[in-house]
Amino acid sequence: MKGKLRSTTDKLLPPVVLLLLLLGLWYFACASGSVPKFMLPSPADVWNAFVSDWQLMLRHARVTLAETFIGLFFGIIIGFFTAVVMDRFRIVRKLLYPLIIISQTIPTVAIAPLLVLWLGYQMLPKIVLVICIVFFPISISLLEGFGSVDADTVNLMRSMGAGRLQIFRYVKMPSALGHFFSSLKISVSYAVVGAVLSEWLGGTEGLGCYMTRVRKAFSYDKMFAVIILISVISLLLIWLTGFLQKKCMPWEKVNQARRKENV
Amino acid sequence: MRNALDIQDVTFSYDGQNNVLQNINLTLHEGELVCLLGVSGGGKTTLFHIIAGLLKPQQGRVLLGGEDITGQSGKISYMLQKDMLLPFRTVEDNVALPLLLKGVKKKEARRQVGKYFSTFGLDGTQKFYPAELSGGMRQRAALLRTYMFGGSVALLDEPFSALDTLTKSDLHRWYLEVMDSIKLSTIFITHDIDEAILLSDRIYLLSGKPGTLSDEIIIREPKPRDRDFNLTEAFLRYKKQIIAKIR
Numbered sequence: 127m128k129g130k131l132r133s134t135t136d137k138l139l140p141p142v143v144l145l146l147l148l149l150g151l152w153y154f155a156c157a158s159g160s161v162p163k164f165m166l167p168s169p170a171d172v173w174n175a176f177v178s179d180w181q182l183m184l185r186h187a188r189v190t191l192a193e194t195f196i197g198l199f200f201g202i203i204i205g206f207f208t209a210v211v212m213d214r215f216r217i218v219r220k221l222l223y224p225l226i227i228i229s230q231t232i233p234t235v236a237i238a239p240l241l242v243l244w245l246g247y248q249m250l251p252k253i254v255l256v257i258c259i260v261f262f263p264i265s266i267s268l269l270e271g272f273g274s275v276d277a278d279t280v281n282l283m284r285s286m287g288a289g290r291l292q293i294f295r296y297v298k299m300p301s302a303l304g305h306f307f308s309s310l311k312i313s314v315s316y317a318v319v320g321a322v323l324s325e326w327l328g329g330t331e332g333l334g335c336y337m338t339r340v341r342k343a344f345s346y347d348k349m350f351a352v353i354i355l356i357s358v359i360s361l362l363l364i365w366l367t368g369f370l371q372k373k374c375m376p377w378e379k380v381n382q383a384r385r386k387e388n389v
Numbered sequence: 390m391r392n393a394l395d396i397q398d399v400t401f402s403y404d405g406q407n408n409v410l411q412n413i414n415l416t417l418h419e420g421e422l423v424c425l426l427g428v429s430g431g432g433k434t435t436l437f438h439i440i441a442g443l444l445k446p447q448q449g450r451v452l453l454g455g456e457d458i459t460g461q462s463g464k465i466s467y468m469l470q471k472d473m474l475l476p477f478r479t480v481e482d483n484v485a486l487p488l489l490l491k492g493v494k495k496k497e498a499r500r501q502v503g504k505y506f507s508t509f510g511l512d513g514t515q516k517f518y519p520a521e522l523s524g525g526m527r528q529r530a531a532l533l534r535t536y537m538f539g540g541s542v543a544l545l546d547e548p549f550s551a552l553d554t555l556t557k558s559d560l561h562r563w564y565l566e567v568m569d570s571i572k573l574s575t576i577f578i579t580h581d582i583d584e585a586i587l588l589s590d591r592i593y594l595l596s597g598k599p600g601t602l603s604d605e606i607i608i609r610e611p612k613p614r615d616r617d618f619n620l621t622e623a624f625l626r627y628k629k630q631i632i633a634k635i636r
C-alpha cells in the first residue's frame with residue numbers, strides 16, 4: 127500500500143511541479159506588463175472569469191457532454207458491429223477495410239460544416255460528427271483484437287465443442303478488450319474536441335458556442351477559462367476510461383506484474 | 390476388452406500432395422494408457438488433431454466406442470501441446486470452461502471443479518490467474534480442465550515436456566498415483582523414451598516421412614508402478630528394445 131502511494135507520487139510529482147512553474151511564469155509575464163493584457167489575460171483574470179461565469183459554462187458543458195456521450199455510445203456500437211462483421215466475413219473485410227482507412231484521410235474540420243448544412247443547428251450534426259470520429263479507431267482496434275486470438279486457442283475451444291458464438295464470447299471478446307480500451311482512451315478526448323468544433327459552426331448551446339460568443343466579445347479571460355475547462359473534461363474522461371479498464375480487466379494487473387518480474 | 394478408440398487407415402496431408410501421415414491404424418482399449426512416441430515434426434500433433442476432429446483426414450476413419458466421429462470435434466478430451474490456459478480467466482474458470490460450454494451455470498460449474506482441486510494439487514489456486522502459477526501447476530490445471538470435459542477418451546499432447554526434470558518426475562509420480570486410479574482411456578504424446586516406458590501400457594512408434602506407425606511395444610510391468618521402476622533391469626531392456634527399433 128505504501129509502495130503504491132509512493133509510485134503514485136513519483137508519477138504525479140514531476141508534471142505537477144512543471145505545471146506550477148509554467149503557471150508562475152505566466153503570472154509574472156502578465157504582472158510585469160511585458161505582455162499586453164488583451165493578448166494574454168493573467169491567471170487571476172482567468173480564475174475570476176471562471177468564478178463569474180461557471181454556472182453558464184456548466185450549462186453549456188452539459189450539452190457538450192451529452193453530445194459526446196451519445197456520440198461515443200453509438201460510435202462504439204456501430205464500430206463494434208462493423209468489426210464483428212468484418213471479422214466473421216472475409217469478403218466484408220476486403221470490401222470495407224480499405225474504405226474505412228481512406229475515409230480517415232478526410233479531415234474532420236471539412237465534414238463538420240457539411241453536417242451542419244445537412245442536419246441543422248441542433249444536437250444531431252454534433253452527435254454524428256462524434257460518431258464519425260469514434261467509429262474508426264474503435265472498429266479497427268476491435269478487428270485487430272479479434273484477430274489476435276491464435277489458432278491453437280480456437281482449436282482448444284473447438285475441441286471442447288464450442289460453437290462460433292461461444293468462441294467469440296469466451297475468447298475473442300476478452301482478447302480484444304485491451305485493444306478496445308486503448309483506442310477508447312484516444313477516442314474520448316477526440317470526441318470532446320469534435321463536439322466543441324462542430325458547435326463553433328452553429329447552434330446556440332454547448333461549450334463551442336460559448337467560445338464563439340466570448341471570442342466575439344473579446345473576453346479572452348473567459349476564452350482561456352473555457353479552454354481549461356475543456357481539457358479538464360477530457361482528462362476526466364480519459365481517467366474514467368482507465369478506471370473502467372481496470373474494472374473490466376482485473377487480470378491485467380497480475381499479468382503486468384508477472385511481465386515485470388520476467389524482464 | 391472393448392475398444393475405446395479405433396483409428397482405421399488414416400492418411401492425411403496439409404497441402405493435398407505431401408502426406409504427413411500414411412495408413413495409420415491404432416487401437417485404444419478401455420482404461421488403457423497408450424503412448425505415441427516419435428521425433429518432433431513427425432506428425433504426432435497432426436494425428437491428435439485428426440482424432441479430435443479438428444482436421445479431416447483425406448482417407449480413413451476415427452471410431453469412438455464403435456461410432457464414426459471422423460471430422461467431428463467436441464467428442465474427445467484433448468489437452469493441446471501448450472497448456473493454453475486463457476490468461477484472462479481465473480484458474481477455476483479456466484478449468485470450468487468445458488462445463489460452461491455445455492451450458493452448466495457458472496456457480497454450479499465452479500462447485501463441480503472445486504471438488505478436484507486438491508486431488509490435482511491445485512488447492513488454494515482457484516482465484517489465481519494462470520500467470521501466477523508455476524509451470525507444473527499450469528500443467529495440472531490444464532490436465533484438470535481436460536479431465537472436466539468428461540470424454541471417455543483423452544488425448545494429451547506432450548503433457549510433461551515443457552517442465553524441468555524435477556517438476557517432471559514429480560508430476561510423473563502424481564500421475565502414476567492419481568490418473569491411473571481414474572482409469573481414463575488415454576493416448577499421450579512424448580519424445581522422451583523414459584517417460585513413455587514409465588507411464589504406458591503400450592507404446593506406438595511413429596516414424597518416417599510420411600509418418601507411419603512402425604512398431605508397437607507392450608510394457609508388461611504391473612500397475613500401479615513404483616516410481617523406481619525406471620531404475621530396474623526390466624526398464625533398461627525395454628529402453629534398449631525401443632532404441633534398436635528407432636535406429
Ligand SMILES: Nc1ncnc2c1ncn2[C@@H]1O[C@H](COP(=O)(O)OP(=O)(O)O)[C@@H](O)[C@H]1O
Pocket residue numbers: 403409427428429430431432433434435436
Ligand atoms: N497447420 C499446418 N500447416 C501445414 N503444415 C503443418 C501444419 N502443422 C504442422 N505441419 C507440418 O506437419 C508436420 C508434422 O507436424 P506435427 O504434427 O506438429 O509434428 P509433431 O507433433 O510430431 O512434432 C511437420 O512437418 C509440420 O511442419
Ligand SMILES: [Mg+2]
Pocket residue numbers: 430433434435470546
Ligand atoms: Mg507436436
